[in-house]
Amino acid sequence: MTLASHYSLLVVDDEPDLRTLYELTLLREGYDVETAATVEDAWARLHDRTYSAVITDMRLPDGTGLDLLRRLEQAGRRERTIVITAFGSPENAVEALKAGAYDYLTKPVDLKQFRAVVASALGRQAPAAAPSAAPAPVPRTPQRSGAAGSGSAIERMAGQSPSMQQVRALIDKVARSMAPVLVAGESGTGKELVARAIHEVSPRQGQPFIAVNCGAIPEQLLEAEFFGYRKGAFTGANEDREGFFQAARGGTLFLDEIGDLPLSMQSKLLRVIQERAVRPVGAVSETPVDVRIVSATHKDLAAEVQTGRFRQDLYYRLNVIQIRVPPLRERMEDLPAICARVLERIAQDAGVWPPPRLAPEALEQLRHYNFPGNVRELENLLHRAVALSGGEWVDEGSLLLPDAYEGDTVMQDFDTGAGGARLEAPAMAQADTQAPLPTNLEAYLDSVERDILVRALERHRFNRTAAGASLGLSLRQMRYRMARLGVMVAEHGVTPDSDGSE
Numbered sequence: 478m479t480l481a482s483h484y485s486l487l488v489v490d491d492e493p494d495l496r497t498l499y500e501l502t503l504l505r506e507g508y509d510v511e512t513a514a515t516v517e518d519a520w521a522r523l524h525d526r527t528y529s530a531v532i533t534d535m536r537l538p539d540g541t542g543l544d545l546l547r548r549l550e551q552a553g554r555r556e557r558t559i560v561i562t563a564f565g566s567p568e569n570a571v572e573a574l575k576a577g578a579y580d581y582l583t584k585p586v587d588l589k590q591f592r593a594v595v596a597s598a599l600g601r602q603a604p605a606a607a608p609s610a611a612p613a614p615v616p617r618t619p620q621r622s623g624a625a626g627s628g629s630a631i632e633r634m635a636g637q638s639p640s641m642q643q644v645r646a647l648i649d650k651v652a653r654s655m656a657p658v659l660v661a662g663e664s665g666t667g668k669e670l671v672a673r674a675i676h677e678v679s680p681r682q683g684q685p686f687i688a689v690n691c692g693a694i695p696e697q698l699l700e701a702e703f704f705g706y707r708k709g710a711f712t713g714a715n716e717d718r719e720g721f722f723q724a725a726r727g728g729t730l731f732l733d734e735i736g737d738l739p740l741s742m743q744s745k746l747l748r749v750i751q752e753r754a755v756r757p758v759g760a761v762s763e764t765p766v767d768v769r770i771v772s773a774t775h776k777d778l779a780a781e782v783q784t785g786r787f788r789q790d791l792y793y794r795l796n797v798i799q800i801r802v803p804p805l806r807e808r809m810e811d812l813p814a815i816c817a818r819v820l821e822r823i824a825q826d827a828g829v830w831p832p833p834r835l836a837p838e839a840l841e842q843l844r845h846y847n848f849p850g851n852v853r854e855l856e857n858l859l860h861r862a863v864a865l866s867g868g869e870w871v872d873e874g875s876l877l878l879p880d881a882y883e884g885d886t887v888m889q890d891f892d893t894g895a896g897g898a899r900l901e902a903p904a905m906a907q908a909d910t911q912a913p914l915p916t917n918l919e920a921y922l923d924s925v926e927r928d929i930l931v932r933a934l935e936r937h938r939f940n941r942t943a944a945g946a947s948l949g950l951s952l953r954q955m956r957y958r959m960a961r962l963g964v965m966v967a968e969h970g971v972t973p974d975s976d977g978s979e
């Protein structure tokens with residue numbers, strides 16, 4: 478661990494008392510500290526040497542903290558900046574974060590928070606934020622953490638269209654600061670991928686990335702899930718539990734579908750963001766947390782504010798920097814690159830190489846589709862196409878774009894496919910015309926297919942080649958289908974994983 482004395486800090490404030498207070502606080506932490514009283518004085522010092530971080534008051538006699546910040550940005554300096562703003566002027570704080578400040582503090586400065594923010598800017602664990610005891614891990618059901626598939630988010634993100642280049646540039650820019658980011662875009666456009674990318678290129682990359690789907694947690698559990706609870710806080714609380722905020726300590730908390738958060742929880746979240754401290758349910762005191770918040774929404778949050786469904790003050794706090802991920806139909810020039818990247822991943826997951834390629838006619842067909850479900854829909858489509866074709870090429874016939882589900886085309890595809898069990902699905906559907914229709918055709922067909930694969934594998938003692946051959950499939954096709962549907966051959970049989978391949 479780096480010694481505190483290896484960090485040098487520049488404190489800029491024109492009030493001698495405050496300057497001394499900050500200086501003493503930081504010296505006590507073991508840092509090297511220099512001070513300046515004006516923008517010009519600070520700039521002269523910065524001319525002579527570099528610092529680990531600059532802590533500046535917003536109002537200075539010859540300018541503002543923002544002026545200093547902009548100069549640092551323009552000169553390409555790497556110093557992290559913390560701006561101290563007057564109480565009740567959140568617009569200044571937002572302005573500072575937009576201009577590239579790492580973080581801000583509000584007057585009167587709470588010294589505990591001051592130490593924690595400086596430590597965070599230097600990439601050190603804040604002393605006050607260290608966990609007191611190791612609480613039990615939180616149940617992870619509504620939360621998806623860790624890598625979403627193989628490879629880093631930046632590597633996974635394909636496409637060089639101007640809008641994607643802009644998204645990448647913004648990711649790079651915001652990664653350096655603590656500023657909250659709101660990622661906006663339709664479902665399936667890649668918002669979570671953007672959030673992960675921000676975390677990965679930020680200094681927090683070695684720390685946890687915790688993803689929470691705000692819409693998936695029952696309202697009465699929200700507080701306990703977010704902030705944790707103490708033993709005995711309510712019936713069933715048999716032990717202390719951490720919440721998402723504690724689990725994300727030092728890292729990034731990704732709040733997906735933030736627009737689904739009920740109003741009661743919105744005010745609690747706002748408080749935590751303002752205070753940078755959480756109070757677990759049943760606890761008497763608050764614990765400081767150093768967490769960067771990235772949220773995402775497919776809703777028009779500004780409109781939600783207008784209708785009173787989303788708190789304006791929270792919107793203001795979360796939306797300091799907005800990254801809009803455009804729908805796929807607005808960046809169709811990215812289609813070939815995204816298809817190639819997705820096909821690579823499908824092949825990798827199935828343990829097959831080289832990855833299949835998209836036939837030019839298939840690409841042409843995709844170009845004419847408008848992808849209401851965006852990249853996620855494209856992924857699902859390609860998954861199925863690869864499982865159907867199983868060869869080196871994905872052709873037009875295997876794409877089954879939604880319109881092709883109607884009429885004869887489906888029957889034809891099933892007929893020309895590979896006989897046997899695959900004919901059962903349409904045959905079954907015809908047999909009982911009174912049977913209720915599935916509400917989700919894709920999920921229904923997947924479950925039929927999964928069932929057939931499992932039965933064939935069981936009948937052939939889990940030998941994929943033999944089971945595949947009995948269904949008229951090559952080993953390669955069998956592997957793709959098993960990977961797509963999450964059917965795994967375990968030591969003692971087959972494990973259908975109902976979540977599919979993700």
Ligand SMILES: Nc1ncnc2c1ncn2[C@@H]1O[C@H](COP(=O)(O)OP(=O)(O)OP(=O)(O)O)[C@@H](O)[C@H]1O
Nearest residue numbers: 633634635636664665666667668669670815852853
């Ligand atoms: N530019 C891209 N290149 C390759 N894959 C991508 C790209 N964008 C998104 N994906 C993939 O598409 C899928 C959907 O992306 P993601 O989950 O990030 O979208 P989302 O906007 O968060 O969706 P939702 O709103 O449904 O939560 C993921 O598997 C992701 O890896």
